[in-house]
Amino acid sequence: MPLFHRVLEPLRENLEFTILAIHYVQFLSSMNILSKHLLWALLLIAYSCTPKYPGPLSPDEAIESFQLHPDFEIQIFAAEPFVNDPVCMEFDEDGNIYVVEMYDYPYRPEKGQERGRIVRLIDENGDGRVDASSVFADKLMEATSILPWNGGLLVTAAPNILYLKDTDGDGKADVRKELFNGFFASNSEAQITSLRFGVDNWIYASNNGRSGEVTSSMDSEAPPLEMSGADFRFRMDTEEFERVTGSGQFGQDLDEYGNRFYTQNTLHIQQNIMPWKYWHRHDYLPSFRTSENISDHELEMFQMTPPPYWRAERTKRRNEDFQSRNLDRVEYAEDKFTGASGGTIYTGNGFGDEYVGNVFTGDVAGNLIHRDVLITSSSSPALIAKRAEGEQDREFMASKDPWFRPTNFAQGPDGMLYVLDYYRQHIETPLSIPEDLKEEMDFMYGSEHGRIYRIQPKQIENTWTKISLSQAGSVELVELLEHPNGWHRSTAQRLILERQDNSIIPELRALFQESKNPKARIRAFYALEGLKALNEDDIKLALKDSEPGIRKAGLIQAEKEDKGKELIHPLAEDPDAGVAFQAALSLGNYQGREVQDALADILLRFSDNSWYIWAVLSAETGSSQAFFELLIDKGYLEKQGDGPLEFAKTYAFVAGAKNDAEQVKGLLKAIQQEPFANVTEVTEPILKSLIKGLIRNDEETEMAKKILSISEDERISSMQKIQALLALYQ
Secondary structure (H helix, E strand, O other): OOHHHHHHHHHOOOOOHHHHHHHHHHHHHHOOOOOHHHHHHHHHHHHHOOOOOOOOOOHHHHHHOEEEOOOEEEEEEEEOOOOOOEEEEEEOOOOOEEEEEOOOOOOOOOOOOOOEEEEEEEOOOOOOOOOEEEEEEEEEOOEEEEEEEOOEEEEEEOOEEEEEEOOOOOOOOOEEEEEEEOOOOOOOOOOOEEEEEOOOOOEEEEOOOOOOEEEEOOOOOOOOEEOOOEEEEEOOOOOOEEEEEOOOOOOEEEOOOOOEEEEEEOEEEEEEOOOHHHHOOOOOOOOOOOEEEOEOOOOEOOOOOOOOHHHHHHHHHHHHHHHHOOOOOOOOOOOEOOOEEEEEEOOOOOOOHHHOOOEEEEEOOOOEEEEEEEEOOOOOOOOEEEEOOOOOOOOOEEEOOOOOOEEEEEEOOOOOEEEEEOOOOOOOOHHHOOHHHHOOOOOOOOOOOOEEEEEEEOOOOOOOOOOOHHHOOHHHHHHHOOOOOHHHHHHHHHHHHHHOOHHHHHHHHHHHHHOOOHHHHHHHHHHHHHOOOOOHHHHHHHHOOOOHHHHHHHHHHHOOOOOHHHHHHHHHHOOOHHHHHHHHHHHOOOOOHHHHHHHHHHHHHOOOOHHHHHHHHOOOOOOOHHHHHHHHHHOHHHOOOOHHHHHHHHHHHHHHHHOOHHHHHHHHHHOOOOOOOOOHHHHHHHHHHHHHHHOOOOOOOHHHHHHHHHHOOOOOOHHHHHHHHHHHOO
C-alpha cells in the first residue's frame, strides 16, 4: 500500500481527520516528497471517501473515551461475545445475572424469525468480569424488560407479558406462560416495558399511553382492559391488574415510598402525581396531564459528541420548514435531551449517603449519563430534580464515543451501579428519518456488540460475594428489610410476598413498630399488607409516623377501613405537602360537612398549586355546588394568585359536563354576585369553561346550538349572556 494510503486510511475513521490530514499534507510538502497540488488532490479524494459515521471501539478503547465524576471509576463487567444488545439486567435472589438482548431493534421480526433472547451471565473465576454466558430463553418477540418472580422471570415482550422458568435445572426456561396479552406492538420504542416491583407489592410497567385491549390468563373472566392513555400495574399474589396514570417510555422507577418516576425521550424525569383511581372517580373532568416534568433545568445536557450526520441534517431541514411556515418552533440536534432512557433511582450502599435517592438517566443520543438530586417541595406534591453540585456544566458521565448507548441501569447485591450499553452505530426508529438519509445508514450495524459497565467509587476492592437468599429462612428475610442496600430490602420483601408464610407476622409487626429505619418500616408495613395481616392499629401507627412517606401509605390503606374518614381527616392538616395532597385525594372518597371543610382548608393553604385543585375537583364532594358555595363563604375565590380562578374555571367545566340544571343555575347566579360581579376578566373565562362543559358530549343538540349561539353573540356582555343562559334553564 502506498505511503499516503497507509497514513490516511486510519485517519478516515477519526473525528479529527481533517485537522490531522492537513498537518500531514503540510509535512510532506515541506519535505518535498510530493507536490503540494498533488497532495491536496489526494487529500480531497480521501476526504470524499470518509464515512459519515465512525466505526466501533474495542471495550478497552471505549473505557478511555469516558469522562466520569472524579470520585468514581468505571470497569468493564461484560462485553461481546458474552453479551450483545443489552437493554435490561436483573439479579435474582441468588445473585444470578440475567440480561435481555434486543437483537431485532429497530425492526419487528416476522413470527418465527425472532432473535430476541435472555442470557445468563457468569463470572467463572470471580474476578468481577463476566467470562461466560448461556441462553436462558430465545426466540422472543421484542423482549425489553424482566423481573424475577418465584424462581423465574416476568418478561415484557409486546403484545405480551410472559412468565419464564427453568424447572429441570438445565439453565434454560422450559415454562413459557402468557400472563397478559393485547398490548400495543407496532413501535418498539413505545411498547410495554420497564417492569418494577413497587414497595406497595404491585408490579408496574410503562406502556407509553398506547392503546390495546389487555386480557389476563390469570383471570379469564375479567373484561379486556383498554390501555389508551395509561400505564399498567398488576399483582402476582392477588392476580389483580389495572391501569395507572402516566405515559412512561423506556425507563421507570419507584422510590422507597412509592413515588413513581419515568423517562420519555426529551423529558428525562417526570413524576406521576395523580393516580388513576382518583382521576377517574367521575367522568366530568377535562383532559389534563397527570404527571409533572420535575426537572428544574429542562432539556439541557452537556454532551461530548457531535450530532450524527443524519440528525444534524434532519434538524436543519425541519428548522427550515418551521421558518418557511412562520412557526415559532425550533428543534435542536445536540445538547438537549432527545433519547433519555432508563431512569433509575440509586438505593445502594456502595456510593455513599449523598448519592442515595439520586436518579441516573442515560441519553442514548447524547452518549452520556445524567444525575438528578431529588428534593421535596413545601408547596407541591411534586419533587424537584436538580443538578448535583459540581455538575452544573457537565454530566456525571459522558463519552467521546458516539457508539456509547446507555439504555438502562441495574443495581446489584454489591451496592454498585451497572450501565447497559447497547453499543450500536445508530439507535433511532427508521420511521422518523427521511428516506434519502436512511440510504446511507445500516440500522443493524453493531448488533454483534454490547457492553455492561460497573461504576464504583475509586480505590475500593471488589465487594461481590456469593448470596443465596432462596435458602434464607423467613425470619432472616424479615431482618433483611433493614439491610443498608436497597436491593436486599426489595428482594427480601418480594420473597416474603411469594412465600406467604404467616408465621413471621409477629416479627414483621415488631419491625414496623420498633425499627429506627423508615425504609425498613415501610417495607414491613407493606409486607404485612401482602400477607393480609395489616390491621387498623398498624394503619393508625403509620398515620403518626415521623416519615411522610409512611403517613401517605397509611392514608392509602386507611381508605379500605370502615372508619376510613375518621382516620384520614386529621392528616388534612399535615405539615408535609405530599401528605396533605394524599389526604385531599383520600378524603374525596367521603361525604359530609367535615370533609368539605377539610378540603376547603387544604385549598386555602395551597391556593396556587394546580395539583390540589385537581385532587379536590376529582371528588364528587369537591365538585359539588355546596362545596363551591362554601369556598365563596370562606373567601378562597377572593385570594390573590392564579389558583382561585383556575379552580372556578375547572369547576365550571365540571358543572357544565354534568349538565345538572340546578348546579348550572347555581353557578350562573353565583357569578353575578361578589366576588365575580362585573369583573369581566373573571366572569368571561368562567363562562367559557361552563359552555365548553355544557357542549362537551354533543354540539348538535338543540340546547347546545342555543348555548353556542348565546356564547358567540358579540353584541351582548358577559352579564347578558349569563341572563340568557339562565333563561334556558328555567
